[in-house]
Every structure is written in structure tokens, then in C-alpha cells.
Amino acid sequence: MKIDVFFEPEPTFSRRVNKLNGTFHFAKLLKYLDEATTTTNEDETGETKVNISFTSDISEFQNNHICVIRISDLVGYRSFVFEKIDAHLQILEQLGVQQVIINNPTRILLSNLEQRSDLIVHNKLPFKKSSITKIDSLVRDLNSQIIGQDIAKTAIHRKLIVQHVRTGDKPLVLMFYGNPGIGKTEVAKVMAKSLFGTNKIIREQMSMTAGTASAEYFKATGHSENSFSKVLLNRKSNILLLDEFSLAPAYIQTSFYQLFDEGKYVDQNFSVDMRNSIIICTSNFTSKKQMKNFISPALYSRFDAVIPFVDFTPEEKIEVANRIVDSYLKSGKIRSQYIKLIDVNNVKEHVHQMVQHFSNFRAIRNLVEDIIADELIGNSEWED
CATH class of the missing domain: 3.40.50 (Rossmann fold)
Structure with missing residues (x-):
């Protein structure tokens, strides 16, 4: 048999x-x-x-x-x-x-x-290293889709080249840090889409990992339980996003030593092949010194790069706002009968007057939504 x-x-x-x-x-x-x-x-x-x-x-x-x-x-x-x-x-x-x-x-x-x-x-290696062609394509996608963050884009490009040319199949482990809402998660999604053809990434909110349930999830006590290892086994891309990694308890962070070093995630039940993966950790801390207070030196040393994400400049805020306005009016996010009632130039003018008071993408998006709502409310043809 x-x-x-x-x-x-x-x-x-x-x-x-x-x-x-x-x-x-x-x-x-x-x-x-x-x-x-x-x-x-x-x-x-x-x-x-x-x-x-x-x-x-x-x-x-x-x-x-x-x-x-x-x-x-x-x-x-x-x-x-x-x-x-x-x-x-x-x-x-x-x-x-x-x-x-x-x-x-x-x-x-x-x-x-x-x-x-x-x-x-x-046990064929499930994902190969990113080719130079795909890396070049990613650089173009990042430049066209991500506003600002030139330092981060350059660092990511450099490290992807390092992963490509080096022997062995160790994961590329990156730490993105900076204020929330300025592109860290969006960059990870663009990387998955460009390098692996899917925007579906494994994303874990590490700041929520505490207590018995989290310990069982990451270390597993039985094959029938939901576990992180099962999620990894069924991944569609080789990018893993660990949000707010520095806020995970130390006993959870220790689960990642072997993964960062060897590309293998092992719990009580499964051993998962994560070679050639790209592991992105994020932190909302704004300095390396702050992060080092929450991550052990042994684990911190395993990051291949610690990459800062900086706040939007005034010009970048306007560009972000313009893209959000255009996306709302062109991507089907607003019902078609209402789009004709909106004066795009008027919306953008009002957004430009106020956008400098807002610091990140989410806040600017909320501003755009409010101004669009005001535009509709003030229209004499507005009706349900």
C-alpha cells in the first residue's frame, strides 16, 4: 500500500x-x-x-x-x-x-x-523566493500606490534584493514602526498582491494576545483546536503581518524565535514550513528606543531591518485626500444616483482647507466622508 x-x-x-x-x-x-x-x-x-x-x-x-x-x-x-x-x-x-x-x-x-x-x-517548498522581475514590479506598485514613505520603500527594496541573492531560505523579517494610519499595513498588502498575486495575507493583532486562549492558539493543546499553525498551513501568500508585535506578551513572543531564524513554526501538533516568507511586524511606537523596552534583545536582533514610517507632509496630505475623494466617486462606494449631485471640485476645495488638521489616512478618510455628506445635504435635489 x-x-x-x-x-x-x-x-x-x-x-x-x-x-x-x-x-x-x-x-x-x-x-x-x-x-x-x-x-x-x-x-x-x-x-x-x-x-x-x-x-x-x-x-x-x-x-x-x-x-x-x-x-x-x-x-x-x-x-x-x-x-x-x-x-x-x-x-x-x-x-x-x-x-x-x-x-x-x-x-x-x-x-x-x-x-x-x-x-x-x-514536502516541496510551497513558496519560492521573489524573482527580480517581481521585486521590480513591487517597487513600481509601491511608488504608484503608496504616498510618501520613500525611506521605507527604499529599505524594503534593498532587503528584498538581499533575500533574493543570499543563499539559504531564511525568512525576511521586517519591523515597520511609526504612527498609526500612515501606510504600514497598506504596504504589506501591496507586497502580497505584487509578489504573490493576492491581497489576502495572514494578519494577527498581537496586542490582543493575552491569557489562556491566546497561549493555546499560538502553542496549541490539541489537533482539533483552532491554532495559528493551522492558519499558516492554509496560507495563500508567503507574507505574514503581525500587527503591534511589540505589545504581545513575552510568552507569546517566544513562539517566534524558530520562525524568525529558520522559517519553521512548530507547536505541539504541527510543524509549518515558512521558508522564504516575508514576516512583517508593526509597531505604533515612534522610536527604536521605545520598542526595545517591549521586545527582548535576543528577539529584536532577529529583525533584518527596522524601518521607520514617517508622518505625511502637508503636500502628501493633500494627495491622500485627493485620492480618497476620487476613489469614492469612481469605485462604486457611493450610489450612482448621488454621485451626480456632488461637485468634486467643491469637495476637494473644502477638504484642502481642513486636511492639514488631520494626521493619518483614517482621519482624512473620515473628513472626506463628512464633506461629501455635507455636499449632499446642501443640495436641493437631495432625496432618498
């Missing part, structure tokens, strides 16, 4: 399985086994053999030759199932199963399979 292990996101694995004929899910077999009678004995070689007597129809398992094991299907089962996988594999062989396909096995399950000669682990 052939055993294939695939470390890949569940949707990718599902597409792989859907192309196959003659499959059944291991979780369904376990339900049948709960009702069956099982006995064990030793053969002439001293090996333990499992004999099973089913009490219900098992034709589904006998007529299909591929067993699919997904950890997400085994939420209701304890790790005992993984510890006794040899016994279950014997049963599958008795049923005539020719192949077992496993997605993202737990560490216990994989360790109990490693001695088998019929095991093949497909």
Missing part, C-alpha cells in the same frame, strides 16, 4: 483529491469502526495483527481503493487515532486499499509513519 503525504493548503489538496476516482474518507471509516468488533493477535513473526468484524455494510470501502485522511475531518477524535495509525493501516490493507493520501499530518502522525518503506512525503 502506498502512502502519500502532502503539505499544502486544504483547498489545493481538495482539488487534488477531486481529480481522483475511487476515494473515501478515513473519518467515515472511523465511524464504522466504532460499531465494529476488533481483536488482535500475534502472527508467527511476533507482529501484532488486527482482525475486525464489521456489523454494517462496508462495500463503500471495499469498492474504492484510495483512502483520504484530512486532519480537519478528525476534529472529534483524540490524538490516540494518530498514535495507533499502524493498526488502522492494517485494516485498510485488509479492505484492499491501495493508496492512502494524507493532508498536513500532525507531528505525532508523521512520526508514526516515518519508519514505513511505503511512505512518500511531498
